[in-house]
Amino acid sequence: MRLLFRKYASDKRGNTAMVFALSLVALLSAVAGAVDFSQLLWQKRQAQDALDEAALAVAISSTNDTDTQKTIALTVFKQNVDAKKVNATITAMNFNSTARTFAMTASGTYQPYLLQLVGITSMPYTVNSSTIKAADGTLEVALVLDNTWSMSEALDGSQTKIQVLKTAAASLVSSVMTTANKSYVKMAIVPYANYVNVGTANRSQSWMSVPADYSTTSTKTCTTISTQTTCSGGTKGTCTGTQDGVPYTYSCWIVAQTCTTVNITPYTSCTTPTTTNYKWYGCVYNQMSSGKLVMPDPTTAYVGFLGTSQACLNPIVPLTNDSSVITTGINGLVVNIGSYKPETYIPSGLIWGVNVLSPPAPFQEGAAYDSKNKQPRKAIVLMTDGANTQYSTSSGSVSTANATQLATTYSDQKRVCDYAKSKNIEIYAIGFGVTDATSLANLKYCATDTAHYFDAQSSADLIAAFKTIGGQLTKVRITG
Structure with missing residues (x-):
């Protein structure tokens, strides 16, 4: 140059x-x-x-x-x-x-x-x-939601807990199940209380064993009555009790009456024949083996039990990518049916949370497990507003627990969480207004890590928790 x-x-x-x-x-x-x-x-x-x-x-x-x-x-x-x-x-x-x-x-x-x-x-x-x-890759989420009687209480403000839960859960659905995500996001709802309702439409499934509905009719009987009891005195007052941790009052005798039995002219009293119907409402017993709760993906069928009235609440909504189905299921949650005011048994909710996500029966909408939990990513959102009050008997029915039995219930709860984690399922655990230290400790144990645990002591806390979970289940990315 x-x-x-x-x-x-x-x-x-x-x-x-x-x-x-x-x-x-x-x-x-x-x-x-x-x-x-x-x-x-x-x-x-x-x-x-x-x-x-x-x-x-x-x-x-x-x-x-x-x-x-x-x-x-x-x-x-x-x-x-x-x-x-x-x-x-x-x-x-x-x-x-x-x-x-x-x-x-x-x-x-x-x-x-x-x-x-x-x-x-x-x-x-x-x-x-x-x-x-x-959503961050394909996503399957099971909302395991407490709809026991205690959810009828108002934690703060004018709304009941169940109303706040509906608002919070619906917000999570709208943030994750968007139009853009429809092809690769599925959600399920598992309402739980004493028992879980798997839905009467599943009666004939291979994973269910349900006896036939039946009726009984009493026969007319007649008895000769020759005595009569009369009572006097006593003082009536108001007594208190609790149902799933919710206090209530009722009329009672605080000073007992004095009662005597006297002879009367004999007469004949006859009963009127009545018919009692026993049917299946979708309720299932827990599976037990050697006194222990059987983990999800069982090799034997679940047993559905009959009753004269419903003893389980809303049925499970299986995995679906239709957000309107999930939103309708959330808005339809109830905390009682008639006189049935259920108490809390968290392990059954968790078991069915895993069941709706697992690829084998029962329910088969879930994709195969991914060892990295990415394709699909599976998550359980567990929410409760209180502590366990029930334990599972050897027959799989639940009953009010004493201290020793409660320890077994919490041990079973941990075992189900461990099982879910062994499948690489994420667990978000939310305590809503929970004050029981044992319950909070077990929720924290179940959560995947501290970022997956929420101690929501107010309605605003619960809404914020579901909003945070929605953010963690989604991923913001630059598209152009």
């Missing part, structure tokens, strides 16, 4: 000088263009990075308020762009609440240094960024 310049410099011919001059102008213009273009790309990259950060911040915030979104975006954008070096501003924002996407545009102008020599005084540019809040 030096020899070439020396040759041009020593050549006295006019055409050579002219060619050299023109070549020099072109060369200098190319160098100037390269320098300014490099600076343009640098500024554009700075604006793009700042815009991506702003879009992610808005998506993660979970707010749907336009003014709040704008404030967040502008603040984060300014924090991540050097205003002294980059002349760019956000010019457009658009949030799609249905698809959970957020799109932003920023525009800027680069003022060249060298290209001004050839008349180029400004170089405008535009950058775009869009985010989507979607």
Whole structure:
């Protein structure tokens, strides 16, 4: 190159000088263009990075308020762009609440240094960024929800616990089961109390063993009555009791009456024949073996028991990608049917939470387990508002537990959680207004880690817990 310049410099011919001059102008213009273009790309990259950060911040915030979104975006954008070096501003924002996407545009102008020599005084540019809040891979979630009688209480404010739960759970569904996620997100609902209701439509399934419904009719009987008891005195008052931890009052004799039996003229009393119907309402016993609760994926069928009235509440909603089915199931949760006011036995809820996620029967909507829990990712959201009050008898029925029996119940609860974790199922555990230390300790044990455990002592805490879980089950990512 030096020899070439020396040759041009020593050549006295006019055409050579002219060619050299023109070549020099072109060369200098190319160098100037390269320098300014490099600076343009640098500024554009700075604006793009700042815009991506702003879009992610808005998506993660979970707010749907336009003014709040704008404030967040502008603040984060300014924090991540050097205003002294980059002349760019956000010019457009658009949030799609249905698809959970957020799109932003920023525009800027680069003022060249060298290209001004050839008349180029400004170089405008535009950058775009869009985010989507979607499930992290295929996702299967079982909502194992307490709908025992204690959920009829109001923890704070005017709403009952079950009403707050419906709001919180529905919010989780709307944040995870979006239109964009429909093809790879499934949810199930497992309401639990004393027992779990697997749904009467499953009566003929191979994993169920249910006796036939039947009726009994009493016969007419007659008895001769020759005595009569009369009572007097005593004092009536109000007594208190608890049902699933919920206090109630009833009329009682606080000072007993004095009763005597006297002879009367004999007469005949006859009963009227009555018919009693026994049917299956979807309720199932626990599976027991050698005095221990059998873990999920059993090799023998579950036994459904008959009754004269329903002794289990809402039926299980199996895994589905239809968010309206899940939302309807949540909104339909009840805490009692007639006089049936159920108490708490958490292990059965957990067992059926695993059952709806497991690929083998019972229920087979779940995909095969992934050792890395990614394809699919399986999770249980366990929520309770109290402590276990029941234990499982050797027959699989449940009954009110004493201290020793409660210890067995909590041991079984831990065993089910361990089983779920052995399948790499994540467990989110939420205590809603729980004050019992043993219950809280066992919930914490069941949770996958501390980030999966929530001690919600108020309605706002519960709503926040479900919102946080929704965020953990989804993943914000840049899409463009």
